[in-house]
Amino acid sequence: MIEVQNLAKSYGPRSAIQGLTFQVNQGEVVGFLGPNGAGKTTTMNILCCILPASSGTARVCGFDIFEQSYEIRKRIGYLPETPPLYQDMVVSKYLAFAAGLRGVPKKQIPSAVDRVLGQCHIRDVQDRIIGRLSKGYQQRIGLAQAMIHDPEILILDEPTIGLDPIQIIEIRKLIQELGKSHTILLSSHILPEVTQICQRVIIIHEGRIAAMDTLDGLNASLRHSNRLELKVRNADTGITPKLEALDKVSAVHPDGVNRFIIDIESNQPAQDDVARMVLEQGWGLEELKPVSMTLEDIFLKLTTEEKLDTPS
Numbered sequence: 001m002i003e004v005q006n007l008a009k010s011y012g013p014r015s016a017i018q019g020l021t022f023q024v025n026q027g028e029v030v031g032f033l034g035p036n037g038a039g040k041t042t043t044m045n046i047l048c049c050i051l052p053a054s055s056g057t058a059r060v061c062g063f064d065i066f067e068q069s070y071e072i073r074k075r076i077g078y079l080p081e082t083p084p085l086y087q088d089m090v091v092s093k094y095l096a097f098a099a100g101l102r103g104v105p106k107k108q109i110p111s112a113v114d115r116v117l118g119q120c121h122i123r124d125v126q127d128r129i130i131g132r133l134s135k136g137y138q139q140r141i142g143l144a145q146a147m148i149h150d151p152e153i154l155i156l157d158e159p160t161i162g163l164d165p166i167q168i169i170e171i172r173k174l175i176q177e178l179g180k181s182h183t184i185l186l187s188s189h190i191l192p193e194v195t196q197i198c199q200r201v202i203i204i205h206e207g208r209i210a211a212m213d214t215l216d217g218l219n220a221s222l223r224h225s226n227r228l229e230l231k232v233r234n235a236d237t238g239i240t241p242k243l244e245a246l247d248k249v250s251a252v253h254p255d256g257v258n259r260f261i262i263d264i265e266s267n268q269p270a271q272d273d274v275a276r277m278v279l280e281q282g283w284g285l286e287e288l289k290p291v292s293m294t295l296e297d298i299f300l301k302l303t304t305e306e307k308l309d310t311p312s
């Protein structure tokens, strides 16, 4: 659905993105993550044909961003970080206006407005002035304008930024609903949000792809940081050095009473050795399980500590 190949963009001498290659398949909801200035908005603007790329190619629904931008605009709905709302307009009139701008035939405008009022759950405010509505409602109106021409793909730039926790939950639910019938590329700084909404993530850092996979896949590719969580019933004072003496264990961190976090050497299955020692020493095995990394752990690892050599 979206195919990006070696995409680059420079603003004068400043390179914003370089060598970006990724795909978003039909029906996927993909999170686009990166620290401030990583190049997320630049990439989204290029895919929506708002900004020209400096080099590389991208195709959206099979159409070329350089040659066939009109076809792409028909098929893409874009919610920029600041939604393009006219604060003095009434919701339904604004949406009809947006429909006209997006080329919806005049006769079909009332039904298009009616459709997005329903899809975005804003029917109850259709006669209200936009500027007097809460930010959560305004964001839904932003989504409604992005969908007014019934696009197959939605590109959402930080859709929950500036919302309060209840509004965030509402918009998140709405995006999850829309994800059932649309392909979505979504940028966000809120990592638990991406974990909840997205099936796959693309992490960019300094304009390049740092990782691209499902959450499970990312976890697996970073397995060198494997950790185990161990709970025992009767730890004695020698437990930490004894566990650290195991071949595959690189460090042991006590974490509360009778609980330990064990760092494992790269790709070494160490559970059996740890369990055997616990039983032999009579420490009483309560629980032994891998500590899975959160998206936040993965993101910080990729964007602060080190970079993957090649995107997966």
Ligand SMILES: Nc1ncnc2c1ncn2[C@@H]1O[C@H](COP(=O)(O)OP(=O)(O)OP(=O)(O)O)[C@@H](O)[C@H]1O
Residues within 6 Å of the ligand: 011, 014, 015, 016, 034, 035, 036, 037, 038, 039, 040, 041, 042, 043
């Ligand atoms: N119009 C512009 N002129 C010059 N430099 C720009 C322009 N727009 C963006 N940049 C630079 O390009 C880089 C990427 O910016 P971009 O806005 O795409 O990042 P981002 O990942 O969306 O960041 P944020 O999360 O802060 O919105 C940054 O270094 C930014 O300063």
